[in-house]
Amino acid sequence: MRAAPTARVGPGLIVLLAMTVIMMVEHAVVAALSIRGATLRRSIGVPAAAYEILYYVLAIATIFPPTALALALYAFAATHFAGGIAYIAAHPRMSGIIGAGRRGLLRYYAAYELAELVFLIALTAFLLSSALRDHPGRVHGDLYRSTHPKMVCGCCGWEVPRSQA
Numbered sequence: 001m002r003a004a005p006t007a008r009v010g011p012g013l014i015v016l017l018a019m020t021v022i023m024m025v026e027h028a029v030v031a032a033l034s035i036r037g038a039t040l041r042r043s044i045g046v047p048a049a050a051y052e053i054l055y056y057v058l059a060i061a062t063i064f065p066p067t068a069l070a071l072a073l074y075a076f077a078a079t080h081f082a083g084g085i086a087y088i089a090a091h092p093r094m095s096g097i098i099g100a101g102r103r104g105l106l107r108y109y110a111a112y113e114l115a116e117l118v119f120l121i122a123l124t125a126f127l128l129s130s131a132l133r134d135h136p137g138r139v140h141g142d143l144y145r146s147t148h149p150k151m152v153c154g155c156c157g158w159e160v161p162r163s164q165a
Contacts, residue, residue: 019051020124023055037106055080056081060074073119
């Protein structure tokens, strides 16, 4: 049986939310550039590719989304791992030649970037709903159970009276 979708409230979720906002801005900019037939300079593209790889590693390590989001998460992670590493390892002149020769394909790339942007918005909604569902007033799995009259959340220290648990 599959576990319920979760995104544990804590530092990892906060970092992932902040990184997701940056990812959304980046993908909106890259999609707009691609529609115009332009690309990011390689001096910006290499750090951006490394950031995206780090983002997907963190996302896979910290959340367990519903099936549809999980499938999209793993698909985008796979394309970013493979594509990001290939882009970072590519010779700068080679990637410039490929980009210059295929400006028409950039419009298709813009559609991919927009699809990823929609995914990132859906993922943000999931992360925020998970955070709001867990706090305040709701008990989640990290409670320290003791004989004390209150239960304490292991991720944030929030105290829950036993009568509410």
